[in-house]
Amino acid sequence: MFDYIIKNTSLPEVGVKNTIQLLNDACTIPFISRYRKEATGNLDEVQIGEIVKFKEQFETLEKRKATILKALEEQGVLTPELQQKVESAPDQTILEDLYLPYKKSRKTKADTAREQCLEPLAKIIMSQKTNDLESVAHRYIKGDLNSVDDALEGARHIIAEWINERTDVRNNIRYQLERFATITTKVVKKREAEDEAQKFRDYFDWSESLSHIPSHRLLAILRAENESFIRVKIEIDDDRALDKIFQRIIKSNNACSDQIEIAIKDAYKRLLLPSLSNEALQNAKEKADEAAITVFAKNLKQLLLGSPLGEKRVLAIDPGFRTGCKVVCLDAQGQLKHNETIYPHPPKNDSTGAIKKISTLAEAYKIEAIAIGNGTASRETEALIRRIRFKNDIQVFVVSEAGASIYSASKIARDEFPNYDVTVRGAVSIGRRLQDPLAELVKIDAKSIGIGQYQHDVDQTKLKTQLDTVVESCVNAVGVNLNTASKSLLSYVSGIGPKLAENIVNYRDEHGAFSSRTELKNVPRLGDKAFEQGSAFLRIKDAQNPLDDSAVHPESYHIVKSIAKNEGKRVSELIGNSSILKSIDLKVYCTDSTGLPTLQEIVKELEKPGLDIREQAKVFTFNQNIKTINDVQEGQLLPGIVNNITNFGAFVDIGIKESGLIHISNLSDGFVSDVNAHISLHEQVIVKVLEVDIPRKRIQLKLHK
Structure with missing residues (x-):
């Protein structure tokens, strides 16, 4: 195990061995990285996380080896040489190639040919030494075999299977797929005109190098295929691939070589290419998953470590039109003290009553800050609040509602507030997010927070593992107040x-x-x-x-x-x-x-004992003249808040329903390889409007320095 991990991480041997020992002793990553520095050689959380990843990979590989060895033994085909090859296989691909000849889930054409006693003929052909192949093949005509052609066809099926099982052949095609494969798409004609298909119309007829396709585009293409709007195919130069196989196998120029050439073409088209192109696509998908999960993890970390206001008394508002604005008052520890509903917007338009009520509550509960959800009626509610002349200096914040509805309907919310409905719980969540984003957001499934790219398309097990690791890391980096923390927050504390x-x-x-x-x-x-x-x-x-x-x-x-x-x-x-x-x-x-x-x-x-590593929350104000996408004009400079980051750019909330996109090429005048190096989630920025596409509701932005 140690050699495997060291080879894949290049970390010091002593540090790896001691870290493995600590992990086996039920120690957590945050604990090891912070309180066992001498043992690990001062490895950080990322390095220890890499050790954990490759430790799990090694254990999975060893478990698969044990399964395969048991299966081979039960088949009676396990020789000392084969056992040594299986035990020394360095990765899953080589291991599965070794097992391939013995892994039969159904009867093959080659199996049928063997039952017809054609394997000796196949061996004769592969020897490439016979000049009179027809006479040799004639001796195998019996039973269901009525002609020389039937016998030769059966022998070719066996040869095709042998070729398919050759590691050198498979690896050569893998190499060509890795270097030269193209992913192509074609639209499914009968679905081309559907409204749902239009978001994928860029990929109705697409072709791109599989090794260079960006992760977000591959995931988009695969989603379109899963929803049956397009068909996807992986292609390489068939002639070049076949020539490589011919050079490896054909060593003569006679009737045997003609039969082998036919068998190679059959093996390539029927067995090798379908299997290995699927493998190549799966490998590309895994890399795209890793890239998407990495983006999601970075965003989540930035979100969880967002600026807290701290222990301040907060009035929180979940805005709405017809159903009104739900208002709650929270004490400095986030406990609910009061709730009611105001109706300042259409159809009731009771702005006078709403202003009076907010003023009264602010004074009665000694409110220090107001949190307004950024959903429906947010801008109108913010404008109303800013009209109020409070007796004390009260800061006004617009807070992301992403995931608040998920929390408000959850068991966690029901347990916290069994006597209140979802509207009250949602407003409380908005207020608590301002006080301490980390403490509140850990209660919500990270996938529901609305960050990242294609999170529902990636490997869900890997995604959950990575996100749980991020949450655990953030919670332990900040520390938890033992006397006020919720069960959700405490559950992420190391060892709890x-x-x-x-x-x-x-x-x-x-x-x-x-x-x-x-x-x-x-x-x-x-x-x-x-x-x-x-x-x-x-x-x-x-x-x-x-x-x-x-x-x-x-x-x-x-x-x-x-x-x-x-x-x-x-x-x-x-x-x-x-x-x-x-x-x-x-x-x-x-x-x-x-x-x-x-x-x-x-x-x-x-x-600085107990120092919070997070910056304190700062008030932010959108351009009050921008209320809908129709107010956005090319060339404008607008304040905004980054609300999502992907590999292809960052989305920015400029105070309207539609977020604008700063494409990666518009983050800087120079080349940008990593979006996160130039911009952070929830960062307050100034952007320049490059283009407004009202029919498609798209806004293109440039980061203004």
Whole structure:
């Protein structure tokens, strides 16, 4: 395993071996990367994630080898040589090629020919030494075989199967598919005029190199094929591929070589090309999936680490026209204090009553900020709120509603607010997103948040694994308030999981707020391992031990106490005291288990304990004159917020229903290879309008520096 992982990652051997040991000991990636730096050689989360990926690949490969060896043994065909080849196969492709001759799911033409005793004839032909092939073939005419042609045809079926099973032949065609394959599409004529087909019309007659097609385009083409609007075909130069096979196999110029040539063409058209072109397309799809999942993961990380307003009292509004605007008031911890509905927009148009009500609620609940959902009637509601003269300075934010409806109808929302309907829950979610995006968004299936590209078309298992890893990484990077966190948030803390998260909340409800991290050990089923993995990522505000509100691990408290004692200070006096912390000779505190990397992390944390790595939320205002796509004109400079990033560009909310696209070529005057290097999700930007296509509801933008 170690050699396999090192070969694929190029990471140091000691770091890989120690990381594998920690993983086998039920340690999590966040815990290992932060608190086991000496063991791993200071590997970061990404590097440890690569070790996890290739560890799982190796285990899957070994499991498949065991299955194949068992099947070969049961067939009675397992020789020492074959066993050695299977056991030493370095990847899945080579392994499956080895198994191919013995993997028969149905009776083949070659099987029938063998039953007709034609395998000796096939071997004679392959020897290419017989000049009078017709006389030889005549001896095999019997039973169902009525002619020399019948016998030769049967022998060719056997030869075609042998050729199909040759690793060198298969690898040569794989190489040509990898280098030279073209993906072509043709529209399904009977569906060409359908409305649903029009979004795929660019691919009604398309041709492109399979090795160079962008991931988003391949996924779009495959979606169109799955929905039966187009047909997809993978093509290479057949003559060149066949010539390569001829050169490898045909060594004579006689009747035998003529038969082999026919068999090669049959093997190529009937067996090799269909199988290997499907394999090539699947490989391309896997790469496209990886690219799309990577985009989704980057977007999700940026979204989860979005700027929080913090513990402020918030009035949140879920806007609407006919059904009114749902209003809720939340305290600084996000608890619901009041809810009602106002009707400032058509058909009721009670703007006067709405303004009066909002003013009253803002004063009664000492509101510090207002969060307005960015859905239907958002701009109209924002304009209404900005007309109000509040007694105090109240910031107004427009907040993304993406996924709020999913949350409001979920079991999590029903459990939190059993006595309120979905409209109230949705408004609460909007307000809490402003206070702390991470704490609220972890309650929603990431695929429902509306970021990424073609997330429903990629491998769902891989997508979920990657997104769960991102959420876990973000939650643990920020840290969690043990006394206010929801079950959903706690479940992503290193070593905790859903069941322990529920037990923590139940214990908190029964016994009140936690006073120390040590008290976690009283939670049912939370043992030493879970405490080791999770305690340092949990924060307790105003704890008796100030280290309980920091990222310092409890296993290192004694080090901090020793430093404080040696400096003649209490621990509380050490925290935040940069002059003392910077002057400490850390080498004095090094031990066999604790080295400089860990000590440097401890000092860094003591300088700014519990520091939130996220920037604070900033107020943003759209151009108030732009209300619909009809107001957007070429050449305008408009403020916007990036609401999605893909491999081909970034989508920007400019305050109307339709988001504009900054194509990757319009992110910079120079070449752009990575969209994320130039722009971030939820970044506030200024864009220039390049083109407005009102019939297709498309807006082309350029990033304005």
